[in-house]
Amino acid sequence: MPVELPDRRMLLVHAHPDDESIGTGATMARYAAEGAHVTLVTCTQGEQGEIVLPELAHLAPEHDDALGPHRAGELADAMAQLKVADHRFLGGPGRYRDSGMVWGADGRRAVAPDQLDARAFWSADLREAADHLVAVIREVRPQVLVTYDEHGGYGHPDHIQAHRVATYARDLAAVRSYRTDLGPAWDVPKVYWTATPREVLQEALTALRERGGAGFDNLASADDFGYVVDLADVDAVIDGSDHLDAKMAAMRAHATQIDVHWPYFTLSDNVGQPIWAQEYFRLAHGRRGPADPGTAVETDLFAGVGP
Template sequence: MALRDRRLLLVHAHPDDETIGTGATMARYASEGAGVTLVTCTRGEMGEVLVPELEHLAADRDDALGPHRVGELADAMRILGVTDHRFLGAEGRYRDSGMKWDDDGNATAADATGADAFWHADLTEAANDLVAVIREVRPQVLVTYDEFGGYGHPDHVQAHRVAHYAAALAPVRSYRRDLGEPWDVAKIYWGAMSAEAMRTGIREIRAAGDLTFMEGMDPDNLPRFAVEDDDLDAVIDGSRWVDAKLDAMRAHATQITVDGPFFALSNDVAQRAWGTEYYRLVKGTPAPPAGARFEDDLFAGLD
């Protein structure tokens, strides 16, 4: 398959999720001429504001964070070279649901969420919004979250549900003909983090003398979002695009502290931490290179 004919669709919950988890992958395929489409489900209205002079944008004050994050997302996509980015249904159709932390350290639904929260969206209606995109873009590959949304955030979980339901409906010839010609996505991946890589990184940095790095994180008892490598299927080397990814993360200034510990990593560790992205294949046939453990191309095996 010619690279220019390859089309990748990513479904993420809030602005910044796409860059943190899949930014190097997006930059790689965009730079190689593949079609890259990002669908963001909410504007991230309930996010915490990390810039003191912008704290007034928060939901409990001016409630103007959503439009600001739309601008941050546009800046990040420009840096990554992604020209097709859109919101599910329409900008602002689904509102960030917010979250709280449970006793196990995972995110979960907040005690109170508004009726317009994405968590409360009708699944069929939201899936139909994505069916229209799938049938328009006709991607061979779709990337979204696992059933736990990585760490439990209700909007990540809902994005997972919407993505999978839409992918199941899109190829049905008789379903909602008004949404376009049917299309079957050949491969679906869940983004992941490598448990092996996390253990190695934590131990290396602590051995170098930084005992505060990921303080409280036990390398032998990692959170649920860390996936054992036996369950990974694809590893994308985005080292050539790691600088673009970091710059795109900086564009999400209200959400990511650019002088935090991850930005202070040594070059070698940073290249591996931010330039390597991991995936689990949940639909399609794995096609790693001969003798290799993982796929190195999400389009591997497709004609």
Template sequence: MSDRRLLLVHAHPDDESIQSGLTMAKYVAEGAQVTLVNCTLGEHGEVLVPELAHLAAEHEDRLGPQRLTELTDAMAHLGVTDFRRLGGDGAYRDSGMVWDENGNAAAMDEIDPRAFWRADLLEAANHLVAIIREVRPQVLVTYDEFGNYGHPDHIQAHRVSTYAAALAAVESHRRDLGPAWDVPKIYWTAESASRLREGAAMMAEAGQEMPFQFDLENLPPMFSEDEDLSTAVSSTPEHVQAKLDAMRAHATQITPDGEFFAMGMDLAAITWGTEYYRLAKGRRGPVGESGFEDDLFAGLR
């Protein structure tokens, strides 16, 4: 078992590459054990490849296996060999989402009974308890209580991760799932509001428009002000490239000429070259020149 073990819990294939791809590539390269858990196969994702449109939920409803193939390709780019689905493939289905009147993601009016949003919290948490006790991670990464931007599956992933981490530490809880393990550090994914504003200014100077339309003075909750952030993980150009390649591997969700890469490769590398986190549990480690921790494992005894 590696001396450093990182467990990440994400809702759908592609979430992990967008929000944590750099982090995973960095720690794999450094010899840490990296385990990824996706809670669904993203069956309700939008299909951006015309020749695969027939796989969509509203047509043949066969998108899940395709997204698993894309996830496998993405993990090969990042070097991650231990990636799992919560409860096994198809145990929980993508809940889908709509945009509410405030511009945030929300649950659809009609949800499949198998949807992750409807999952029994204890049942889902116990699936993760078993993984936590097996892997024994020093660091767990998941979403904040708002799921970054309100997607119901992101919110549920936060709830399941939080409950599972608490249950896994209780010696008398479900001894059949393995010896108790108390995860020392828990982080929530986040984005830097100041970095977004700086990027917008850079694009304006270059005569380019922001690919995503944000009100820079009224950003969604996922964009934390810098004083709310605790850790900034950045890495080498090779790891940034691995992240960008992993994002492209999710071909049904992210197009090479789409919004994620609309700013050009140079600026994309800057934009995606640092991943930010908020410390939700544990002892904060030493602060580097950036003003943040620069290592998720910092401060562990």
């Protein structure tokens, strides 16, 4: 293991530029500030993203098809705001393309479109994609890996594929005899899935609706978002209050995708969503560490693990 790596090491696997800042930006900023080595792997450049800035509409795939490199620049700016120096694209920039999405029949969960680009991440060979991540895992040897749940949160095919790749790569990286050319085996002690608790989201939406803002009048409840989980299923809550400004700055860096209006933000659908200072996680692999006596949840993703 390179001597320059600190004792605490975290790896996050996200699908597109902006996913990391929206869902885990405060967590990333907090651990980077505390001296942990934070590595972000982004699986695509987000080439199919819906652009919220009219003056940049020409970057869209149906025009110049230049959104991917532009969003890679936005991601670099976001990482500078979070003070995260180690960022990679899975397999290198442009290796896998954003698959795009359409809304399913229920209007709440995303599904893959009928037509996919030949390089679409959704169509990627699972072991090939996992091997790219195995190499990263064995290089940085994280104690904590963060990705999405098996539904990819709201169902985007690239989020589901990121979950699959991260899960498979974690298992493969731990096998001593597997692909020894990718480095010595490493067994990641803890894996977390990002989570949005129903009760917390509902409380935030109620407050935002009373305050007023874009996109709130047509929301009946937290269940309209289609990706919520029960608060009882949450294993860890990371308080990023001291790093909220950095998170919002990172979100603003993704200017083609996000419009930030504290205390909420909107995407291309103009549906308001709260900006979280606390971020929530479910433990998918490993043993829970010591919990907060008052809440019975972890307040540190590294709880219970050593260097």
